Amino acid sequence: MRRNAALKSILKFLKHNDVIIVSGSGLINEIPVIDRRMMCFERADMALSFSVGMSMVTEKRVFVICEDVDLLKSYNVLLQISASKRQNIFVLVLGCDRYQDFGGQYSILSGIRSLMGSVFSIGLISHNLTKLFDGSSGDIIISDVFNKLRGPMCVFFDVEPGIVKRKERDLYKLCNKGVFSNFVNDTDLGTSMFVP
C-alpha cells in the first residue's frame, strides 16, 4: 500500500471528534481533505510536542501522523510523550525507511535493530497494524481496533515507496487556528476514548 492510500484508509477509521495533527510537507500534500479537526506542521518535533500539550488539556483523542524518518529527528519528544502518560495520545507512523519527499534516499533505519522495539522500551505501547490493511481484515475489525486504542501509543504502518505528486499546499492558509481551537474546545462533541 502506498502512502496516500494508507493515509486515506487511516483517516476513514478516525472519528469525527478526534484531533489530527499532520507533520511533514509530503504528508500534508497527500492528505485527501484537510478539515477542522486537523493542524499541520512542517516538522515532526513541533507536531509531536504540540500534541503533548494538546492531549493534556483535552479529553479528545489526539493523533499525530508522521513518517518514520521524521521520528528519528524527534526521538526526544517521544520521551516526553511517554513521560506524560496521557492515554489519549497516539503517534501513527507511516514508514518505508526512506526520505520519500527527498528523492527516496535511504535512512539509517535499516541499520537499526528495531525502531518499534526502541520506542517500546522508551515506554510507549507499540503496534504494527500493517497486516490489518492488507485486505484480509474487514472494516468492522479495523474500526474495532481503532476504537479500542489506549495510549500513549505508537502505531506503525509499513508503506511502499512512492509518492503522488500534487500541488503544494500552503501550510498556514490551511490551518485556521480559530476553527481548530473551537473544535478542540467543543465539549458537546465528546470523546471517543475507549473505556473498558
Added chain:
Amino acid sequence: MVKAKMFLKFLCEELDYRFFSGVPCCGFKPIYDCMSSKFMHYIPAVSERVAFGVSVGASVAGIKSVVMIDSSYLFANLDWFDFCKNIGHHILVMTNKEVKNVAPIIVVDPDFETLRTFISNTELKNQVGILVLNEVK
C-alpha cells in the same frame, strides 16, 4: 527588585496564566522556589523546543500558558515564533536575559500595571510576549 512570589501570584491569579512548561535554568531559581501546585501547573520538558510545543499546544486548546526558557535558546526556537505569528497566536515566554528583535519584550519591574498593559496588548494583537526576569529575586 521584584519578589518572585508576588510576580507568580500576579501572573497566575490575576492574569490567569496557570500552565507553565520549561527546562530548568539557573536564572529562574527564585520562581522555582515559589511554585506550588495549588495555583499553577508546571510541566518539565526534555528540551526548549518541546517546552515551547507543550505550551503552544495547551494554549491553542484554550489554556493560557507560559514557556520558561533560557534566553540563549530563544533563537533556536524561531520557528515556533514564526508559527505563532502565522496562525495569529498569543503566548508568554519567560527568559532570564534581554534578547532583542525576536518579539515584543518587557523587563519585569515592580510596576505590575505596565506588565498588565503589555500582556493585554500582546493578547489583543495575538503576539508572542517576552518577559525578562533578571529583576525577579
